[in-house]
Amino acid sequence: MNQNIQREVSDAGIAILTFDRPDSTANIFDERTLDELNDHLDFLEAEKSLQGLIIQSAKSKIFIAGADLNTFGKEMSAARVAMAIERGQKTFDRIARLPYPSVATIHGAALGGGFEVALACDYRLASGDSATKVGLPETKLGILPAWGGLTRLPKLIGLPNALEAVMSGRQYSAEQALKRGMIDSIVPRKQLTAAAVRKIQQVEGKKRAPRTHLSNRPPLSKMIKAQAEKKGTARTHGHYPAPLKALEVAYASLNLPYEQSLENEKNRFIELALTETAQNLIGIFFLQERAKKLKLPKELGPAPAAPRQTVHRGLVIGAGVMGAGIAQWLSSR
Template sequence: MSASPAAPTIRRDIGDDGVCVLTFDRPDSGANIFDTATMRDLSGQLDFLEKEAGLNGVILTSAKKSIFIAGADLQTLLRQAQTGEMRAFIAEGQRVFNRLAALKVPTVAAIHGACAGGGYEVTLVCDYRVASDAPATRIGLPETTLGLVPAWGGATRLPRLIGPEKAGEVILKGKLCPAAEALNLGLVDEVVPQERLLDAARDKLKSGKRPGGQPAVNAEPVQAKPSQNPAPARAAEIINRSLASSVDDSLARELDAIAELGETESTRNLIRNFFLADKYKKSSSKTAPGEKVVHAAVIGAGVMGSGIAQWLSSRGISVILRDVNAEQLDRGLGNIEKTYGEAVKRGLMNEEKAKEGRSRIVASSNPGPMREVQIVIEAASEKLEIKRAIFADLDTKIDDTDILATNTSALSISDLAAQTKHPGRVIGLHFFNPVSRMKLIEVVIGEQTSDETKERALFFARQIGKVPVVVRDSPGFLVNRVLFPYLLDAAELFEQGVDPQKIDDALVEWGMPMGPLRLIDEIGVDITVDIAATLEKAYGERARTPTILTKMQAAKMLGRKTGRGFYKYEGKQPPPNEEIVPLVAGVADLGRPSASPTPDPGTASPATTSSDLALRL
C-alpha cells in the first residue's frame, strides 16, 4: 500500500488491489467544504492519478462523522460576490471536476453524512454513487435557496443522470433528501449500512466505466414558480437547455448564471440570512445540558396534539396522548398513522423505525394521574376557559417537578400559570403546523416561569430537533403578532370582492411560499378566529376579525381539515370554494382601519393589480 504525502484536506491511499481511496478530511474541522485550499488539493491529487500506472479505480470518501462534503465555502462565495472574484473560483472548480470525470479508470463516491451542493456535484462526475443508510446522510443541491445555481455541473449532469423533470424537482426545491429518497430519485445507485460502504464502493468499481448519460429527449420544460429570488428561474433555463447542449456549453451557462447572480443584492442577502440563521442555531444550543425527557404526555388529540405526539415518539420519547373525546382520540391516532406513513414513503425512515415510533404512543381517555411523565404539553382547543380548567386539573395529577407546558398560540401563559400551585414550572411551547416539518418552536416565558424551567424547556426543544426562540408572554407572542395582520388584511380584501386566487397568486409571485388565504385554510379558520379574538382584545379595532371568517366558522368551512375553506380540497390543486361567495355579500367595511395600513387602506376592487395586492399586504 502507498500513501500520499501530507495534504491539508485530502488523504490518498492506494491498496494492493490498485484502488485509490481519496479521503476528504479537513483539519481542525468537523466538516469538509470546497474552498480554494480543498480545490487545490484535489487538483494536486489528480496530477498524481492522471500519471499513475496500474490504477484500477478511485473511491472518494470522507473521514468526518456526519458530513461527506458540505459544499462550497459560503464565506468565500459571499466575499467573492462582493469583490467580483466568484467567476474565477467557479471556473477553476469546473476544470478540476472535469479532470476527475475524464479519468480512464472507474470512480465511485462513497457517501456518508451531509452531501450538499458542490459536495454532491463532485459525486456527479464519478461513475457511481453509493450512500450509507445513516440518518446523517442527506443529499441534494440547495444552491437556489441561497440565490445561486449549481455551477460545478449540477444543473448540467443531473438532468443527464435522472432526466430534466426529476432534476428540476431536486434543484428548484433545493432540499436535502435522506438516503432512501435519494435512491428513489436516482441521485445514488445504492444504499448500504455504513459499515459496508467501502466494500460496496469496491464492488461498483468492478462494473468499469459507466456509459454516458441520457441522450437529448423531448421533455416538458421545467418551470420555476414566480419569485423575487431569480435563481430558480435561471436554474430551470439551464436544465431545459442542458440535454440539447454539450456538457461544455451547459457548464458555460452555469458559470454565467452564478457570476451574474452573485452580483445581485438578493443573493447576497440570502447568503447573509443563511449565516444569521446558522448563528442563531448555534447560540440557541449553548444552554447547559439537562436531563433528557424519556416520558411525556400530550393533552388533546387534535391536529396539533397528535402532531406533537407523533414528533416526540419519532424522537424516542414515550408519549401518553390523552383526550376525553374518544372520537377525537381515534382521529388523532389516524393523523399519527398518516404522518408515519408519509415519512416512510418519503424515505425519512424505514417501516421498522415507524413501527417503533407508533409503539411509543399510548392513547387514553382516562383522566387519572400521570406520575411517570417529565413534561406535559397541553394542546387543547384555543379557548381560555378550557385551558384554565385543564391546567387546574393537571396541577393535581402530575409531580411537582414536572414541566407543565401549553401549546397555545396566543393566550396568556401567566393566566394559565395562575391556575396552578406551582406557576414557576409553567411555560409556553408553541409548535407550528405541521409539527413534523416546521423547525421553529416559540418558548414563551410567563411572569413567574422559573429560570430552571426555561433552561429545561430549551434543552427539551433541542433534544427533539427544534429551533427554539424565547419570547415574552404577550398576545400573539412573536410569530402570530407579525403574521396575523397580514392574514386578516387578506381576508378583508376578499370581503371587498377580490378573487381569492388572485390574492394568493399575487403573494406567491411576490415570493411567499403560500398565499395568505390558503395559509388560513391550513391553520384552520376556527383557530384563526380564536387567535384574532385574542389579538383584538389586546390591540383593538385594527386587529378585528373580518366578518367573513366568523361566517365561515359558523358554516363549518374551516379549511383543509373539513375539506372546504377559501378553497375546496379535492385533489392536488384545490380550486376556490364558490360556496363562500354568498357569505361575503354585504360584509365589507371599507372604512375600518387596516391591520397593515397602506397609503390608501381599506380600498380594493376586483380590478386591483397583483402589485397593488402585494404592496397592500
C-alpha cells in the first residue's frame, strides 16, 4: 500500500517525516493520513535515541492544505464532528509533547490544519517561494481553527496579530509571516532540511521556551479584544458568526488551562460547523475548487477579458441552499 507519510532517521538521530500523498498534488489530513501520523508517533515516542523531528512535504506547491473538509459534510452529527476534532487535537498534541525539538519546514501552502501542525512544532522554517503561504482561513468557511490553532497562535505571536490572522482568514507570504512571528526564518527551498538539522543541533535537544507578550495580559488584552470585536461586528453586521466566535476562543485561551482551551475550540467549532452558514460556505468552496479544474475546449479559445468593475451591491433571487450560500458569501465581503 502506498504511504502518505514516509519516515527516515538520519545518522545524527533526527527523524524526518515527509508528507507525500500518492496520486495527488496536495497533502491533506484525511483519516488515512492521521492514521499514518499516529503510527509514526508511536515510534517517535518509543525511540529513546532520537534527538529531534523534522516535518516536511515533497509537494511542489503544497505543504499541507489542511483537514479533509468532506469530514464536515451535511450528514455529520455533533458527536462525529467532536470525534474528528478530538482526534486532530490529540495527534498534534503528541507532536507538541515530544521530549526533543521539532521543526516544520514549510514549502508551499500551509493552511488550516496544515499550519496548525506546524504550530505544534517548536520551530517553523519556510521557503521564500511565491507558492509558500501560511494562515488559518477557516473563518472564511464559517468555522474556526480547532486543532490547537486558537490556543497556540496567540501565545506565539501575541493577541493582536493572532486576531488579525484568524478573524480575516488571511494567507500570509513567508515575508509577511516572518514579520508577524508566525515563522522563525526564511530559507531557500533546497536548504530547508539542512537548516532544520542545524537548528535542532544548535538547541542541543532542548524544547523551545514559551514566549511572553505584554499584549496577552490585562488590561491591554481586554482593550485589544474590545477593539477587534467592534471592528468585526462592523464588518459582518452580525450575519457572519465565525470571526467573532474565533475572537472569543483566542481571547479565552490566554487564561484557560491548555486542555480546557482545546475543549473550548472543539465546542465552538461544533456550534459553527452544523449551521447553514458554514455548510453553505463550505459548499461554495467545493464549487470553486471544481470550477478551477474545468477546462474549456481549445476551439473556443480564451474568454474575452471583461473590464474590471467594483461591485457595491448584489441581489440574490432564490432562497435555496445555493442562494443562501451566495448571500452569506456576499454579506461577508
